[in-house]
Amino acid sequence: MKTRATELLGIEHPIVQGGMMWVGRAELAAAVSEAGGLGIITALTQPTPEDLVAEVERARSLTDKPLGVNLTILPSINPPPYADYVKAIVESGVKIIETAGANPEPFMDELKGAGLKIVHKCTSVRHALKAQRIGVDMVSIDGFECAGHPGEDDIPGLVLIPATADKLEIPFIASGGFADGRGLAAALALGAEGVNMGSRFMCTTESPIADEVKKAIVDATERDTELIFRPLRNTARVASNEVSREVVQILDDGGEFEDVRELVAGARGRTVYEKGDTEAGIWSVGMVQGLINDIPSAGEVVTRTVREAEQIIERLTTLSA
Template identity: 35%
Template sequence: MNALTNLLKIRYPIIQGGMGNISNAILTAAVSEAGGLGTIGSGTMTPDEVEEIVKETLRRTDKPFALNVALTVSPYVRDILSLIKKYNIPIVSLSAGNPAPFIPKLHDQGAKVITVCASVKQAKKAEAAGSDVIVAEGYEAAGINSALETTTLVLIPQIINAVNIPVVAAGGIGDGKGLASMLALGASGVQMGTRFIATKEAPFHEKYKQRIIDASDHGTVIVGRTVGKIRRVLATDYARKLLKYEEKGISLDDFNRLTSEEFHRTGALEGKEEEGFMNGGQIAGLIIDIPTVQELIDKIIIDAKGQLEKAYLLFK
C-alpha cells in the first residue's frame, strides 16, 4: 500500500487509461477486479451511452473505478460529470483541458480527482486547483498527445519535484520493469493503455491485438504534427495514408474529420486497417502475448518486486 492505493482504495498502483469511444465495461471491470483502477473513457459519446457503460460496470464489479472526461473533446462535459453523483462514482479523471472549474464540485460530491498533465506547469496548476492525483503522461503514450514531446523518463521526476500529491507515470509502461522503474523515480504508480488492449477480456478486434503483438520498436507513428494535433497510432495503412495527406498539406478541419472517433472505432473495433486508425503507444514493441487482465497485473506486480529487490541488492 502507498499514498495512491490508500487514496483510491485499490490494491495495486496500476490505473487503466481512458480509451475514448472504444471504452467499455468489460475491460474496465476486469482491471478493477484484478486490483487496479479500471477507467471508463467518455470520448465523444453521449451521456446516455456513457451511462449504459457505467451501469454495466457496476453490474460487473463492486470495486472502485474511474470515469475519464477529456474536457476539450467531449461535447457533453457537464452532463457526463453529473453521472458522478447519480452513481456515486468514486474517482474522476480529467484530461485535455483546464480542470479547475470542475474540481470543487466533484469534491463536494465525494469524488477524488485525477488530472492528466504533460508538463510541470500543468501539474502545478492542477495541484493548486485541488487535484488529488497527477497522471504525468510522456510522449511515448498512445492516442492524443502533447505537442511538447517530453518523454516519460524526464517528465516524471520533474513533476514529482514540483508537486506534493501522488504522481502516476504514463507513457511507455506495460510490464513489471516499467512499474519498478517509475517507482524508483518516485512515482506512486503507473497508468497503462496499450498494454490493456492486448488482453483476453478487451473486446477489441483481433487484428488490433495482433498489430500490437507484431509491433517492433518502430511500430507506431506520430500523425498530426503539421496541423498541431499530435496523435500516436500504430503504423497501419490508414496511418500511412494520413501521413501522405500531411505531406500534401492537409487542413486542420480535414485532419480532425479523418481522426475522429468514427475512424477510431472502425480500426479498433472492426479491424479495418485501411479505413480507420488504431491508437498505440511505443510500449507495443515490448508486448508479445495476450494474457487475461488478472494474469497481466499479477505478473507485473511479481516482476516489479523482483526488479526492485535486485536493484536493492546492488547497493546492500
C-alpha cells in the first residue's frame, strides 16, 4: 500500500504509531517499525536527552527499519530543555521527527540541516497551512476524537480530513479515531495519505503500560472519556474516572488551574500506567477505545489494519463494476 506518506517516510504501510507520553518506548516503536509502519519514541518520556539517545539505540537493536521521535513543545512552569532534546534527536541518527504543541520553526534550520523529515501535528486547517508555510514535510491532522489535545475548534475527522485535503499541498496523515482497516480505508478516501494511531497501539502486548490499563481500554466504550481544561481553553481528552470528573466539575464551577494542579499532576498519570490503578490520576485515551476489543501484538495491529483496508477498498471497487 504505497502513498506519499510511505514514500516520504521510507515505510511499507501508511500507519504511524502515536508519540505518547510514557508509552512511546523502544519495544513498542521497534515492533511497529518492524511490521512496516513507523514507530515513534517519545522524547520527553526519557528523563534526559542522553537517555533519549540511549533509547533510540535500544530500539535500533530491535529493528533496522525507519524510526521516528516525537517532541511535544508545550508551555510549562519548568519547561524541559527543548533545544537539548532537539540536539539529541539529531545526534541519535533518526531521520524523522514528529513535532507537536508549539510552532517548531525555531528548530527548523537545525532539523532540516541534519536531513530530518519533519511531521507536525495540527488540529486545524489553518495550523496545517502555517506548518506548510514554514517548511515541514508532512502534517498529522488531529480530529476532535483524539486523545490528548484536540484543540479548541471541535472539528471531527469526517470534516477535518477532507477540509485539509482541499487546502494542503504537502502530504498529511489523519489522526484521532483510528483503530482498524475501516479507519485507514476511510482516511485514504477522505484525502489523507495514511493514519496515526495512538490508543490502538497503547493496547498491544509491547505497550509498556500495565495490563490493567489495557483491559480498561478494552472494556470501555466511546463514551468513556472526559474533556478537561475546557474553560481554560487548553482542552485535553482523557479517560473518564473519578479524578477527571472531579477536574471537570471544579473548573465548570469557576475554579482555576491552581485548584486542580495536584489532581492533574503528571506523576499521578505515570502511576496509572506503571501500577495499573486506573483511578490514580489523569491518563490519556481517545474515543476510539470503543472500537478496541483485544490486546494483540503491535505487528498484528499493523498487518491486520492493512489487510482489512485492502479488503474494503477491493470491495468498494466492485460497487461501480
